[in-house]
Structure formats: C-alpha cells, structure tokens
Amino acid sequence: MLNWDRTLLTTSSLCLLLFTTMLPVRAKPVQPKKPAPTATTIYQQAKKELPEDFYTLYRVIDRVARANELDNRPWRVVAVPKYDVNAYASDVNLVAIYDGILDQLAGDSSALACVVAHEMGHHTKRHIAVGEAKKTELIAKIQEEATKEVLGEREAANQESTAANVGGAVVNRVVGGTFGGLLGSVLGNQGAQRQVESQQRINEIVEKKKKELEQRLAEQERQQEFEADEIGYIASVKAGFEPEGCLRVMQVLAQTPGSEFDTTHPAVPKRIEAIKALIIKYPPQTLAKEGEARISKTKPLTYNISKDKTSLRINSVRGGSQADDIERRFGK
Ligand SMILES: [Zn+2]
Structure with missing residues (x-):
C-alpha cells in the first residue's frame, strides 16, 4: 500500500x-x-x-x-x-x-x-463502517438494475428462441429430410445466440457500472x-x-x-x-x-x-x- x-x-x-x-x-x-x-x-x-x-x-x-x-x-x-x-x-x-x-x-x-x-x-x-456497508449495498443495486434493464430483452430473446424452435420443428415436418433439420437448427441457434448475447450485455453493464462506482468510491476515499x-x-x-x-x-x-x-x-x-x-x-x-x-x-x-x-x-x-x-x- x-x-x-x-x-x-x-x-x-x-x-x-x-x-x-x-x-x-x-x-x-x-x-x-x-x-x-x-x-x-x-x-x-x-x-x-x-x-x-x-x-x-x-x-x-x-x-x-x-x-x-x-x-x-x-x-x-x-x-x-x-x-x-x-x-x-x-x-x-x-x-x-x-x-x-x-x-x-x-x-x-x-x-x-x-x-x-x-x-x-x-x-x-x-x-x-459507512464505506464498506455502502459499497456492498451499491454493488447489489447495480446487479439488480442491470438484470432489470436486460430482462425485457432476455424475455424477448427467449420467446424468439422458442418461436424459432417451433419454426424449426414445423419446417422439419413440412420439408422433412436433412435440409429441414438443418434449417430448424439454424433458426433455433439464432435464438439461443441472442440469449447468450443478452447475458453478455448484462455482464457488460454490470462491469461498466462497477467500474464507474469504483471511480466514484475512489474519489470519495x-x-x-x-x-x-x-x-x-x-x-x-x-x-x-x-x-x-x-x-x-x-x-x-x-x-x-x-x-x-x-x-x-x-x-x-x-x-x-x-x-x-x-x-x-x-x-x-x-x-x-x-x-x-x-x-x-x-x-x-x-x-x-x-x-x-x-x-x-x-x-x-x-x-x-x-x-x-x-x-x-x-x-x-
Ligand atoms: Zn487514511
């Protein structure tokens, strides 16, 4: 130190x-x-x-x-x-x-x-006492806010993923064969990919806000x-x-x-x-x-x-x- x-x-x-x-x-x-x-x-x-x-x-x-x-x-x-x-x-x-x-x-x-x-x-x-208690409280708030912010998008992604999977199954049934299976899995993967991206976005928001918080706290310190x-x-x-x-x-x-x-x-x-x-x-x-x-x-x-x-x-x-x-x- x-x-x-x-x-x-x-x-x-x-x-x-x-x-x-x-x-x-x-x-x-x-x-x-x-x-x-x-x-x-x-x-x-x-x-x-x-x-x-x-x-x-x-x-x-x-x-x-x-x-x-x-x-x-x-x-x-x-x-x-x-x-x-x-x-x-x-x-x-x-x-x-x-x-x-x-x-x-x-x-x-x-x-x-x-x-x-x-x-x-x-x-x-x-x-x-004040510093540590406050820091814990603020980090919890950041995590809560970031989750809320992306929650809507995540749900949308979930719905899309479900829709894509259903779409894939329909294509499978209608088109059949190898081509139908491939298309379905591509559509399904697109939805899953969006879910991964949403999760990444939450992490990014949390990281960014945590960094800003640390800067603010350093200034306070x-x-x-x-x-x-x-x-x-x-x-x-x-x-x-x-x-x-x-x-x-x-x-x-x-x-x-x-x-x-x-x-x-x-x-x-x-x-x-x-x-x-x-x-x-x-x-x-x-x-x-x-x-x-x-x-x-x-x-x-x-x-x-x-x-x-x-x-x-x-x-x-x-x-x-x-x-x-x-x-x-x-x-x-
Ligand atoms: Zn000191």
Whole structure:
C-alpha cells in the first residue's frame, strides 16, 4: 500500500493473526497493578512495563484522546511486524502501525502522533463502517438494475428462441429430410445466440457500472483521506505536538513509488498543500491552547492488554476494570 489507510477487515484480521504470534515476543502480556494515582507514576510504570514502541503509542493516544475529547471510548493499538511505510484503521477503534513507518519516524513523536491521529480520525468519522456497508449495498443495486434493464430483452430473446424452435420443428415436418433439420437448427441457434448475447450485455453493464462506482468510491476515499489528514493535524496539534510533524510524515510518504499520483489516496503533493493550508486556517498556538485546557482537566488514561491479547488497549476515562467500577459505585 502506498500510504497509511483503512484496510478491509480481512486484511486487518490477517495482520492481527500475524500479530498474535508476534506479540508475546514484542510486548510481553501486561497485567498492570492498580492504576497509579498520578501522571508521573502511571507513565513511569508504563515505561517500565511496555516495549518502547507501545510506550510511545500509549503516551501519544493518551494525549490525543484527552485533548480532543476522544477519551470516552477505549482505543486499541498494534504494531505490525512488517516493514511497510504504512498504518491503518480497522475493526472497532483499532489503530495498526507498521514497523516501517515506526522506523522511518524514529525519534519524531510529533510525526507519529499525526499518523495515529489520522487513523483515529477514520474511526471517529466512521469512514470504514459507512464505506464498506455502502459499497456492498451499491454493488447489489447495480446487479439488480442491470438484470432489470436486460430482462425485457432476455424475455424477448427467449420467446424468439422458442418461436424459432417451433419454426424449426414445423419446417422439419413440412420439408422433412436433412435440409429441414438443418434449417430448424439454424433458426433455433439464432435464438439461443441472442440469449447468450443478452447475458453478455448484462455482464457488460454490470462491469461498466462497477467500474464507474469504483471511480466514484475512489474519489470519495480521497476526500476521506483529506478529512483524516485534517483530523490528524488538528488532533495532534491540540495534543501539543508540532504542526510540522504532519509535513514530515508527508516527506516520508513522498519517497514511496507512485506517491505523486492520485490512487485510493490523493497524490502526496496535494496532501502537503492541504496541510499547509490547514496550518494557516487553524493556527497551531490556538489549537494547542484548547487542547492543553482539556488535558489539564483530565487524568492520564490507563491501559491493559486487550482481551484477545493481540493489542494494547488504552482505556477510556472509565478505566479498564468493571470490578473497580462496580466497587466505586456500590462499595467493596
Ligand atoms: Zn487514511
């Protein structure tokens, strides 16, 4: 894949499968003790317990979620052990980051925050759920319409074929012999041929309309990428990261082959221009101030290994333990 993106659930499942076997090596399952009461201790604990990549991703999501009021849901993050300069959003609130992009952005938490916030943006805008459901619905509609459109012709062809067969039989009876048989079969074959042609026409219509749909969806996806880029910029800057982080990500993406062209993603030069425009439209200082105000009113989020043991779960403001919650409400 060229750029970071949403991926179909099948692909993400594959990635998760890969990750299932890799996680124990990369991130020993963590069952943290009771959440530490202060930011300093919880972050120190995280640094001690988590591999560096996960520690960084936890800190990034903690800030982005709190600064942007996205801390009302749990987030999950995986580091995919494959050297792709890519990341994607899939499943429910899952952000997957490939080793390649972690490596290329080493030492640059602002750039990483932009990537993570971009993927979180795909989730908050429901790009995945809406996109896939809509695509399935539209393809079904195309097939239905194409069948309806050709149905009349098909029926006509059927009738003609029947008529031709009857004609052939009549010729056979009247003319008899080899000549009559041959004529009948020619007339019959003409009708059958028309049926084949009708079927071909349905296929052609479906193919043509599917291609048009794919073009429309690709255009929609490119718009969604611009939207996610906008969220990536706003949310990471609100979280206190450098606005240039997003531009540095684009510089890395610009080095990947074909990045100058529109694909499922807009061409990288267009994305760079759009981000530069965002920096003017939404001044970084204003965003940072807004985000800081929210962060200062909230507590650090806690974390756990997800139930399926394949990802790190950054908990919502409600924390990660139902037992703790019930005790808080009704006592021990
Ligand atoms: Zn994207």
